[in-house]
Amino acid sequence: MHLLTDAIVLATRAHGEHGLVARALTRDDGVQPGYVRGGRSRRLRPVLQPGNTIRGEWRARTAEQLPALTVEPLHSRSVLHAEPLPAAGIAWVTALTAIALPEAQPYPRLHDGLDAVLSAIEAAPAARGWAGTLVRYELLLLAELGFGLDLSGCVVTGTTGDLTFVSPKSGGAVSRVGAAGYERQLFPLPAFLIDGGQPDGGDLLAGLAITGHFLTRDILTDRRAEPLAARERLVDRLKRAVA
Structure with a gap:
């Protein structure tokens, strides 16, 4: 899997010591989850707030694997x-x-x-x-x-x-x-x-x-x-x- 597109951040949850799993809504590919390495860092935490628009790149070797997600901020509503x-x-x-x-x-x-x-x-x-x-x-x-x-x-008349x-x-x-x-x-x-x-x-x-x-x-x-x-x-x- 390889997907590069803009998306609206919907939700995040902690995963591991420093990462998180983000769910984001794309226009043409629906809701896409992805693991963001270092997503809980001071640099990325504001980028991944719900409501923000990002450019995301999702990569996975198989359809069953949780994709790795890298993000670029496009529009912040933080x-x-x-x-x-x-x-x-x-x-x-x-x-x-x-x-x-x-x-x-x-x-x-x-x-x-x-x-x-x-x-x-x-x-x-x-x-x-x-x-x-x-x-x-x-x-x-x-x-x-x-x-x-x-x-x-x-519905009556x-x-x-x-x-x-x-x-x-x-x-x-x-x-x-x-x-x-x-x-x-x-x-x-x-x-x-x-x-x-x-x-x-x-x-x-x-x-x-x-x-x-x-x-x-x-x-x-x-x-x-x-x-x-x-x-x-x-x-x-x-x-x-x-x-």
Whole structure:
């Protein structure tokens, strides 16, 4: 195996006395793990922070062998890790991607979507400037993994107008008429998930409630549920930030 490409660092774990194993998302080759010799050194540790963009070179003699990875920094977002809210956003979105995606399967739309979220956090550290983009990325990840929500029309009446709720069972939109009598059993559907734009505080939290439900139910199950603690910390911070 020999791969030379740009990638977004998703996660790292210590390996041996000085090295670490990094997982990074490439656009055309999916998630790629690699052993970085000296990865815990003062020089390389900042380069391998989640959210940074690197140029990586992976080499392995066999397909079964963990590749050796050498890295070159391309774009650092390390400074954002010193700010609690942006740091929480980066920690969650990279951890989600790292654990949800299988290795070596290309997801170019998710690569571009993740880059968009990280760029939005970098451009507008205030949550109102990027949190809506993060919710849309969660929806995109659900869709790319086969668990997409259908917000194109009402699952009860078939109409496409006045969509105001989401079914927690089917993931389909429900109109006001279709929801009559069952409103308390449904998620409110925030307008920005259909119309675009940046949500206000109430709509943002409604969007997070929807994506959180389906991520927990369909993707982050059993051993993969560990990143949910990072999401809970992020949601708590967002509640305070948009209050």
